[in-house]
Amino acid sequence: MPAQPMLKRTPLxxxxxxxxxxxxxxxxxxxxxxYEGILAEHKAVRDDAGVFDVSHMGEVVFRGPRAREAVQRLxxxxxxxxIDGKALYxxxxxxxxxxxxxxxxxxxxxEDLLVVVNASNIDKDFAWxxxxxxxxxxxTNESDRWGLLAVQGPRAAALVGKLAEADLAHTVASFxxxxxxxxxxxxxxxxxxxxxxxxxEIFVAAPAARAVWDAVIxxxxxxxxxxxxxxxxxxxxxxxxxxxxxxxxxxLEAGLGWVVKLENDFIGRDALAKQKxxxxxxxLVGFVMKGRGIARHDYAIHTPPGHDPAGAxxxxxxxxxxxxxxxxxVGLGYVPVALSAPGTVLEIDCRGKRVPAEVVAGPFYRRAxx
Amino acid sequence: MxxxxxEDLKYTxxxxxxxxxxxxxxxxxxxxxxxxxxxxxQVDLPKEGETxxxxxxxxxxxxxxxxSDVYAPLSGKVLKVNTPLGDSPxxxxxxxxxxxxxxxxxxxxxxxxxxxxxxAAYADFVAEQEDH
Numbered sequence: 372m373p374a375q376p377m378l379k380r381t382p383l384x385x386x387x388x389x390x391x392x393x394x395x396x397x398x399x400x401x402x403x404x405x406y407e408g409i410l411a412e413h414k415a416v417r418d419d420a421g422v423f424d425v426s427h428m429g430e431v432v433f434r435g436p437r438a439r440e441a442v443q444r445l446x447x448x449x450x451x452x453x454i455d456g457k458a459l460y461x462x463x464x465x466x467x468x469x470x471x472x473x474x475x476x477x478x479x480x481x482e483d484l485l486v487v488v489n490a491s492n493i494d495k496d497f498a499w500x501x502x503x504x505x506x507x508x509x510x511t512n513e514s515d516r517w518g519l520l521a522v523q524g525p526r527a528a529a530l531v532g533k534l535a536e537a538d539l540a541h542t543v544a545s546f547x548x549x550x551x552x553x554x555x556x557x558x559x560x561x562x563x564x565x566x567x568x569x570x571x572e573i574f575v576a577a578p579a580a581r582a583v584w585d586a587v588i589x590x591x592x593x594x595x596x597x598x599x600x601x602x603x604x605x606x607x608x609x610x611x612x613x614x615x616x617x618x619x620x621x622x623l624e625a626g627l628g629w630v631v632k633l634e635n636d637f638i639g640r641d642a643l644a645k646q647k648x649x650x651x652x653x654x655l656v657g658f659v660m661k662g663r664g665i666a667r668h669d670y671a672i673h674t675p676p677g678h679d680p681a682g683a684x685x686x687x688x689x690x691x692x693x694x695x696x697x698x699x700x701v702g703l704g705y706v707p708v709a710l711s712a713p714g715t716v717l718e719i720d721c722r723g724k725r726v727p728a729e730v731v732a733g734p735f736y737r738r739a740x741x
Numbered sequence: 742m743x744x745x746x747x748e749d750l751k752y753t754x755x756x757x758x759x760x761x762x763x764x765x766x767x768x769x770x771x772x773x774x775x776x777x778x779x780x781x782x783q784v785d786l787p788k789e790g791e792t793x794x795x796x797x798x799x800x801x802x803x804x805x806x807x808x809s810d811v812y813a814p815l816s817g818k819v820l821k822v823n824t825p826l827g828d829s830p831x832x833x834x835x836x837x838x839x840x841x842x843x844x845x846x847x848x849x850x851x852x853x854x855x856x857x858x859x860x861a862a863y864a865d866f867v868a869e870q871e872d873h
Contacts, residue, residue: 393779404806405779408779408780409779409780409805409806410780410805598779598805598806601806602805663783663785664783665782665783665803665808667807667808692805692806693782693783693803693805695805722801722808
């Protein structure tokens, strides 16, 4: 047996075991992939409220008078437009425009910016962030200090507000954050998530994470694993680092041009300005399967019959799964710009069987506005 | 748990089962396989009349997370396939040994039966897998 590197565990590991979760390795962490089942958990988030342990995600903090300058050097979005108590989604790029990671920047104060990064990238990201900002405002890696719970679903905001004895659903807007107390524990509630639903992500000191987790479940949120998190984010067409974006793709190719603000100076700006001026040659598209078959990561995308050249491999699937709420199998993949228009029919090689798939615009699932 | 692996069936290391009646074997996948797969969303089966050899891929099972091949545990000719599984893959999760059967084969090499495990040997094999 090859030596298994020691997997990291979140402060909620024992809680997952007690709930009978099926645990899997994810980015170096031992995480729950499901409790009752992916479909039941997916449905709970779409219809009611679910809670995910996302304590494995990384927290990198920039403090001091030059904190904002340091973060702006790293990210493509406009940190200057953030006010206290607001957050924004962004990516960090290398000088060539490839993506280091996608992340959310939370402005807790003018001199206190929190950047939440993907679990599997913590070490790589922190090394990058620290080396690139050493002369401005070096960050601290607080990832091990924090538990993070994502409470998501149409009932999530009310549920968290009730536990906090505060009307958070009305006082905290989308991408806003506020401090609160849940069962005597101090928390920060951010109106962010990765499911396409409303909800809060709750930051809590690691030793108190279990108390908050138990309170949220006691209030009726269903424990949900990484399996449902993946189908939920895919239906909402939210990219997953390592699948849909990575250092070989740029945010412009990935359809994330809306987080690239070229009027600022940041690492990768010049490469992205050049790519924007020249136009991208490939694009990340969403597609729905038009025949029997489910596209999976790495399956080849071919041109359709009648196309010249017919049947050529033109790209790869980066994410694919059944869409439990939308009722069809969906996926994402990179294709040449000429084949990226909505309505274009492609073919996916599903283990030797060519299955037609149609390019569609926008998220596969969009929640009804309240 | 004996009910998870009925005594009258034969098993493979790829987690298929076979119920043998004379020259005809009914084939499916085990409770253990179903639980490993999680929510099953699509089942693909071979065509009636096809000839398959032991260890050939005869179908696939798609769950929300992944896809798995189904291998022929024995050689033979496909007599019948459980076509309702195409529209109702949940039969497989709910009742893998009856409603969830996949294929019926007319055996062409009965000597292969000796290579399959009985329920006790399969239960031991699964226990070993779970330890890893």
